[in-house]
Amino acid sequence: MTLALDKPRTPRRPAARRNNWELASWVFMRVSGVALLVLVLGHLLIMNILDGGVHRINWGFVAGRWSSPFWQFWDLAMLWLAEIHGGNGLRTIINDYARKDATRFWLKVLLYVSMVLILALGTFVIFTFDPNFDA
Amino acid sequence: MLEAREPMSAEAAEVSRPSRRGTLYRGDPGMWSWVAHRITGVLTFFFLFAHVLDTALVRVSPQAYNEIIETYKTPLVNLMEVGLVGAVLYHALNGVRVMLVDFWAKGPRYQKQMLWGILVVWLLVMVPGAYFMLVRTVTEMFGGS
Ligand code: HEM
Numbered sequence: 001m002t003l004a005l006d007k008p009r010t011p012r013r014p015a016a017r018r019n020n021w022e023l024a025s026w027v028f029m030r031v032s033g034v035a036l037l038v039l040v041l042g043h044l045l046i047m048n049i050l051d052g053g054v055h056r057i058n059w060g061f062v063a064g065r066w067s068s069p070f071w072q073f074w075d076l077a078m079l080w081l082a083e084i085h086g087g088n089g090l091r092t093i094i095n096d097y098a099r100k101d102a103t104r105f106w107l108k109v110l111l112y113v114s115m116v117l118i119l120a121l122g123t124f125v126i127f128t129f130d131p132n133f134d135a
Numbered sequence: 136m137l138e139a140r141e142p143m144s145a146e147a148a149e150v151s152r153p154s155r156r157g158t159l160y161r162g163d164p165g166m167w168s169w170v171a172h173r174i175t176g177v178l179t180f181f182f183l184f185a186h187v188l189d190t191a192l193v194r195v196s197p198q199a200y201n202e203i204i205e206t207y208k209t210p211l212v213n214l215m216e217v218g219l220v221g222a223v224l225y226h227a228l229n230g231v232r233v234m235l236v237d238f239w240a241k242g243p244r245y246q247k248q249m250l251w252g253i254l255v256v257w258l259l260v261m262v263p264g265a266y267f268m269l270v271r272t273v274t275e276m277f278g279g280s
Binding site: 030033034036037040041044048049050052053054055057058059060062063079082083086087089090093114118121122124125128129133 | 173176177179180183184187188190191193194196197200201204207208213216220223224227230231234237264267268271
């Protein structure tokens with residue numbers, strides 16, 4: 001079975017857009033991917049695998065970690081990079097599969113709203129968490 | 136993900152025709168590795184949404200947070216955590232492979248070997264990883280003494 005694939009008819013293609021937004025997005029996926037390699041795999045290793053994993057996690061455990069600026073910064077960087085990396089990936093996927101302009105538009109509105117919500121809430125929690133909470 | 140083919144001249148197309156067997160992407164393991172990369176990426180993104188919401192309960196009260204985190208320790212959710220770790224690990228390893236295909240001169244030539252390579256690494260990490268994640272649940276369920 002041979003599959004005939006058409007070659008592009010025109011030898012001259014329009015010049016690339018001046019604005020290289022999609023290139024920046026492509027580069028960002030790779031740069032953030034390298035950072036997430038350490039941040040996310042380290043997070044999963046510590047939280048789920050080492051030293052009893054999820055069974056030792058409770059409010060006090062979180063309070064202990066977030067009393068250190070190192071882990072606060074780790075979690076903040078992981079939150080922003082993962083949310084934007086994943087959100088940007090989802091934008092690509094919406095572009096690939098949405099068939100109608102209206103569908104594509106509304107799916108992206110939903111995506112961007114959810115990203116802003118998660119970034120705002122997560123950042124707020126990391127910065128305002130009080131390890132000496134009295135119940 | 137894999138490089139796009141440049142439009143070929145008619146001559147070049149003639150020359151390359153006999154060796155076209157095996158160059159089509161569709162149905163190749165390379166295609167499935169991309170499908171899996173996409174699915175694991177979306178899955179992880181949706182989990183991140185839920186995970187930021189449940190962690191936000193630390194700001195509500197210790198009791199509220201402890202209650203939600205207890206559900207993470209139940210057998211079914213514990214098993215789903217193994218699935219999540221497996222999905223993220225595949226996505227991370229395959230992401231490295233994608234970057235090597237993009238930036239390493241020999242990457243495209245070795246893409247298939249690298250796919251088998253990351254699957255072996257995945258297995259080598261997941262076997263002990265799943266063990267440590269599940270021992271406690273399994274002993275509590277079946278080893279009860
Ligand atoms: C752990 C380290 C990670 C690495 C090394 C990594 C690497 C990559 C790379 C290189 C791409 C681009 C693929 C391409 O352009 O063809 C990508 C896409 C993507 N990533 Fe990640 N990633 C990581 C973590 C994450 C996380 C934590 C999430 C979710 C929050 C995520 C969600 C996605 C999504 C949704 C896509 C788009 C998939 C597609 O377009 O088919 N990734 N990843």
